[in-house]
Amino acid sequence: MTSTSLDRTVEAGKPAAKRKNFSMDRRPGFLTYGLLIAFFLGSTYPLWYSMVIGSNTGAVFASTYPPLLPGGSFWTNAAEVFHTIDFWGALGNSILVSSVITISVVAFSTLAGYAFAKLRFRGRQGLLVFVIATLAVPTQLGIIPLFMVMKEFGWTGSLGAVMVPTLVTAFGVFFMRQYLVDVVPDELIEAARIDGASMIGTFWHVGVPAARPAMAILALFTFMTAWTDYLWPMLVAPQNPTLQVALSQLQSARYVDYTIVMSGALMATIPLLLLFIVAGKQLVSGIMAGAVKG
Amino acid sequence: MSILTNNASGTPGAAAPTGEQPPGKRHRRADPAAGKKTRRRQRWGRLDFKYSPYLYVSPFFILFALVGLFPLVYTFVVSINDWDLLGGAGDWVGLENYAAELSSPLFWNSLFNTFSIFLLSAIPQLLVATFIAAMLDQNIRAKTFWRMSVLIPYVVTPVAVTLIFSSAFDEKYGLINNLLQVINIDPVAWKSEVLPSHLAIATMVNWRWTGYNALILLAAMQAVPRELHESAALDGAGSMRRFFSITLPSIRPTMIFVIITATIGGLQIFTEPKLFNASSSVPGGPEREYQTTVLYLWDLAFNRGDFGRASAVAWMLFLIIIVIGLINFVLSGSIASASEGGSRKRRRAQRLAHRNAVRQAKAKVASKGERLTDAAASPKDGDSHD
Numbered sequence: 001m002t003s004t005s006l007d008r009t010v011e012a013g014k015p016a017a018k019r020k021n022f023s024m025d026r027r028p029g030f031l032t033y034g035l036l037i038a039f040f041l042g043s044t045y046p047l048w049y050s051m052v053i054g055s056n057t058g059a060v061f062a063s064t065y066p067p068l069l070p071g072g073s074f075w076t077n078a079a080e081v082f083h084t085i086d087f088w089g090a091l092g093n094s095i096l097v098s099s100v101i102t103i104s105v106v107a108f109s110t111l112a113g114y115a116f117a118k119l120r121f122r123g124r125q126g127l128l129v130f131v132i133a134t135l136a137v138p139t140q141l142g143i144i145p146l147f148m149v150m151k152e153f154g155w156t157g158s159l160g161a162v163m164v165p166t167l168v169t170a171f172g173v174f175f176m177r178q179y180l181v182d183v184v185p186d187e188l189i190e191a192a193r194i195d196g197a198s199m200i201g202t203f204w205h206v207g208v209p210a211a212r213p214a215m216a217i218l219a220l221f222t223f224m225t226a227w228t229d230y231l232w233p234m235l236v237a238p239q240n241p242t243l244q245v246a247l248s249q250l251q252s253a254r255y256v257d258y259t260i261v262m263s264g265a266l267m268a269t270i271p272l273l274l275l276f277i278v279a280g281k282q283l284v285s286g287i288m289a290g291a292v293k294g
Numbered sequence: 295m296s297i298l299t300n301n302a303s304g305t306p307g308a309a310a311p312t313g314e315q316p317p318g319k320r321h322r323r324a325d326p327a328a329g330k331k332t333r334r335r336q337r338w339g340r341l342d343f344k345y346s347p348y349l350y351v352s353p354f355f356i357l358f359a360l361v362g363l364f365p366l367v368y369t370f371v372v373s374i375n376d377w378d379l380l381g382g383a384g385d386w387v388g389l390e391n392y393a394a395e396l397s398s399p400l401f402w403n404s405l406f407n408t409f410s411i412f413l414l415s416a417i418p419q420l421l422v423a424t425f426i427a428a429m430l431d432q433n434i435r436a437k438t439f440w441r442m443s444v445l446i447p448y449v450v451t452p453v454a455v456t457l458i459f460s461s462a463f464d465e466k467y468g469l470i471n472n473l474l475q476v477i478n479i480d481p482v483a484w485k486s487e488v489l490p491s492h493l494a495i496a497t498m499v500n501w502r503w504t505g506y507n508a509l510i511l512l513a514a515m516q517a518v519p520r521e522l523h524e525s526a527a528l529d530g531a532g533s534m535r536r537f538f539s540i541t542l543p544s545i546r547p548t549m550i551f552v553i554i555t556a557t558i559g560g561l562q563i564f565t566e567p568k569l570f571n572a573s574s575s576v577p578g579g580p581e582r583e584y585q586t587t588v589l590y591l592w593d594l595a596f597n598r599g600d601f602g603r604a605s606a607v608a609w610m611l612f613l614i615i616i617v618i619g620l621i622n623f624v625l626s627g628s629i630a631s632a633s634e635g636g637s638r639k640r641r642r643a644q645r646l647a648h649r650n651a652v653r654q655a656k657a658k659v660a661s662k663g664e665r666l667t668d669a670a671a672s673p674k675d676g677d678s679h680d
Binding site for chain 1: 444453457458466467469562612
């Protein structure tokens with residue numbers, strides 16, 4: 001009797017049986033799906049509710065038994081939304097602001113992240129630590145001087161003032177750096193340099209193509225963050241509102257008509273829902289990748 | 295040295311021995327005919343090599359200095375002056391604004407509300423997110439669908455979330471009070487009492503962020519090595535036991551990451567309390583029941599025009615967030631080292647358990663089919679006879 005042969009017997013015979021019983025491979029039972037469905041319903045019900053209220057009349061909203069199905073008044077309510085706020089203008093503003101911020105953040109973050117990940121220069125480590133430290137700094141608390149500066153320059157009310165504070169983010173730089181540090185082999189950059197490429201040429205032909213997947217994810221999240229921002233746009237440019245600011249103005253009246261507010265909230269959610277349908281998978285993988293790396 | 299190299303392979307057109315030559319040397323192999331031009335290009339190349347990195351990182355640092363760092367520092371300058379929205383810089387008052395705020399019940403009220411809402415949202419959120427992540431971590435069908443489904447609330451903006459929930463929590467006609475009435479419970483004053491309003495606002499935060507955090511925790515759970523689970527299962531640990539003894543300790547760093555980001559965000563909550571109750575003329579409820587600190591700061595600065603005191607509030611909140619961040623950092627450091635020790639112990643235990651299991655299995659097999667294994671034994675194995 002030999003130990004090695006026994007080992008082999010164990011390996012050959014046991015694992016197959018063991019694997020079958022191993023719970024990580026087994027399909028979970030109904031309980032799991034039941035819980036996931038419950039969570040799914042909880043996640044979507046508020047949207048459904050806004051659709052139900054937004055498409056009914058005020059009388060239905062006030063009735064004791066809440067309605068379960070959408071009614072036929074959505075277009076009436078929507079017309080009232082368009083009457084109360086400049087919905088399309090605000091939508092255009094939001095698209096413009098979010099796009100400019102996204103392009104700026106992605107461009108500058110990729111450039112800086114590439115330098116931190118792949119180029120050698122004096123002070124690199126210290127500067128990177130600085131970037132990481134600023135990740136935890138709540139810059140939102142600087143709104144008072146920012147507002148004063150915008151006022152001094154006469155920028156208040158302009159979309160430029162809305163964009164300026166978020167044109168770069170420490171998160172973006174750190175995110176790109178973390179991605180590029182593994183993805184681009186140093187030899188590739190060395191080779192490009194030996195072939196006589198300039199630094200910016202190397203960045204453009206080696207760094208950017210490699211960074212593209214991370215750039216897409218960063219763009220997605222930057223766009224969403226810019227789109228959802230409320231405090232700063234409300235403060236600095238209320239007369240030139242983004243969609244969030246305009247939406248909040250729907251209920252600033254003395255009397256709040258929830259049917260109109262709900263239809264407005266629903267319409268304002270549609271653009272990001274469309275984005276979610278197109279890029280939801282990327283959002284999920286972006287969050288999950290950020291968790292492991294960050 | 296470089297002259298030597300030049301002489302050795304200096305003739306133009308000589309094939310460059312690509313493998314052996316160190317990269318820097320090739321630039322020096324100047325073609326005499328090209329002369330000046332090459333030298334200029336070399337100098338340019340050196341400058342390019344040396345200074346380009348600074349050029350690449352500078353946009354971030356310049357912009358950050360202008361829109362991130364300067365405002366924070368300048369907030370402090372404003373806070374030690376009697377600054378007014380209309381009048382501009384007033385007299386230097388030292389720390390008077392801080393003293394005034396520290397003795398103001400409104401400031402403490404706002405801090406209490408902020409922390410209360412934060413705790414009511416962070417704790418349930420973390421528990422539910424961990425639970426959902428554990429559900430998603432199983433071998434479920436349609437993985438992508440379920441992962442995407444938990445993220446739906448994240449695409450609804452905080453303003454829209456607040457409007458929707460503000461309707462559901464309406465005291466007279468809202469969905470929730472209607473449902474409570476149906477089951478014979480008295481309606482709750484969601485928008486004018488302290489605890490109910492905090493619960494309502496925490497609900498909004500939880501609804502939007504739980505799925506997002508579940509995905510972060512799910513990623514951490516999936517990074518746990520499968521062998522850990524397998525060997526524990528071999529020792530007879532059920533899935534519950536493995537969740538508490540393997541999964542939870544392994545995802546602790548990610549949990550701390552989630553807690554830190556939730557703290558930084560949660561202590562700056564503004565949109566939800568601002569828009570929760572449009573009919574209240576005081577921001578944050580008729581009696582400031584849910585006036586959070588950033589809302590208080592905003593009211594102080596832009597409704598009452600007292601920039602000096604608002605800046606003092608901003609700086610104190612800034613310090614609180616930094617201190618909590620540092621505490622988290624230190625705590626996570628000590629937890630990490632403690633759990634490292636723990637995991638070392640655990641690994642040893644696992645190794646031991648694994649060896650035991652193998653020995654038992656051997657014994658079992660040996661007693662059952664000794665003849666079979668003997669027959670299967672190859673001559674090579676002869677050395678290791680006991």
